[in-house]
Amino acid sequence: MDLIAGVLAGETRAVARAISLIEDREPEAEALIDALYPHTGRALVLGVTGSPGSGKSSLVDRLIERERRAGRTAAVVAVDPSSPFTGGAILGDRLRMQSHAADPGVFIRSMASRGSLGGVAAATADAVKVLDAAGYPTIFLETIGVGQTEIKVVELSDIVLLVLMPGAGDEIQALKAGVMEIGDIFVINKRDLGGADKLREEVEYVLSFKNPQGDGPANPIVMASALRDEGIEELASAAADYRARLAENGGLVHRRRLRTERELEGALTRRLHELLDVHLDFSRQIHGWVDRLLRKSARPYALIDEQIRNFLKEARP
Numbered sequence: 001m002d003l004i005a006g007v008l009a010g011e012t013r014a015v016a017r018a019i020s021l022i023e024d025r026e027p028e029a030e031a032l033i034d035a036l037y038p039h040t041g042r043a044l045v046l047g048v049t050g051s052p053g054s055g056k057s058s059l060v061d062r063l064i065e066r067e068r069r070a071g072r073t074a075a076v077v078a079v080d081p082s083s084p085f086t087g088g089a090i091l092g093d094r095l096r097m098q099s100h101a102a103d104p105g106v107f108i109r110s111m112a113s114r115g116s117l118g119g120v121a122a123a124t125a126d127a128v129k130v131l132d133a134a135g136y137p138t139i140f141l142e143t144i145g146v147g148q149t150e151i152k153v154v155e156l157s158d159i160v161l162l163v164l165m166p167g168a169g170d171e172i173q174a175l176k177a178g179v180m181e182i183g184d185i186f187v188i189n190k191r192d193l194g195g196a197d198k199l200r201e202e203v204e205y206v207l208s209f210k211n212p213q214g215d216g217p218a219n220p221i222v223m224a225s226a227l228r229d230e231g232i233e234e235l236a237s238a239a240a241d242y243r244a245r246l247a248e249n250g251g252l253v254h255r256r257r258l259r260t261e262r263e264l265e266g267a268l269t270r271r272l273h274e275l276l277d278v279h280l281d282f283s284r285q286i287h288g289w290v291d292r293l294l295r296k297s298a299r300p301y302a303l304i305d306e307q308i309r310n311f312l313k314e315a316r317p
Helices: 003-008 012-023 029-039 056-069 124-133 148-156 171-176 196-207 232-249 251-280 282-294 300-315
Strands: 044-050 074-080 106-112 138-142 159-164 185-188 221-223
Touching: 003 012, 003 029, 003 124, 012 029, 012 106, 012 124, 029 124, 044 056, 056 074, 056 138, 056 159, 056 232, 074 124, 106 124, 124 138, 124 148, 148 251, 159 232, 185 196, 185 232, 196 221, 221 232, 232 251, 251 282, 251 300, 282 300
Parallel strands: 044 138, 044 159, 074 106, 074 138, 159 185, 185 221
Antiparallel strands: none
8 A cells, every 4th residue: 555545544554654754754754744734634632741750641541541432543642762872762652551552543652852852853743744644533742741841842732731740849840930831731640649639729829820811711720540540531521622712712723823833944944954964064064163163263153154155155056
């Protein structure tokens, strides 16, 4: 079966092969994405982020169970830390979601972050497009952890679930530092632990400063326990309601437009960097340029202007 036709038919091996081409930056990957692009835009992309140990994978596992009971398929892209030796993902997808590893209606893929900011692999956006074109109605995008750079999740997700747990000690400090803007729905997992109600009160307090004008949908707070399968229905309902409100006020269209703009900007930046490398031998020459600056025999912006002029001469047909 042709690879594009296989992806559009939802054929698992074709989807896996397509994502491998993207991760490995094979020459045919860009043409593949262009061919699939008209078939994207239908899936709901749920970003799931939170500190390590907060139970993100367990929550996703429970949400997938719900989707499967309703007869719907689902896909997961779990962005893991990279091995310093192989560049591959250290955490294994099937180790984290054993109950769905053999389910043909669930596609799970671990992708290495490869040093990318926010723990988001450079290829993740295109992998989501492949899964969208393959017909998965819900795509879960789970990240390594939470932090300032995790804002990258927002650029790829329609709705972001920020998972917190009581007793971690630094939840609200992280929220006050700016992570608050990432979350759309706040999930307090392990609600049976002591301090869950206090954490909810603290989240409510911080949320009161997030949108004082009330010009967007309110951020739900859901108390859950993935281990006990509690609060999952409430979480799914909160996500559905939040999506409906975003669609009603134009927020969903705005988010997807912003996401497309940033993806286009990133692709253009990468392509320009490749052109610089081709015409200026950037990767090899940069060390010499640094030496010139350290010796004070060149000035930084004058050096940049000089190289741009050289680039334009080289690139002119």
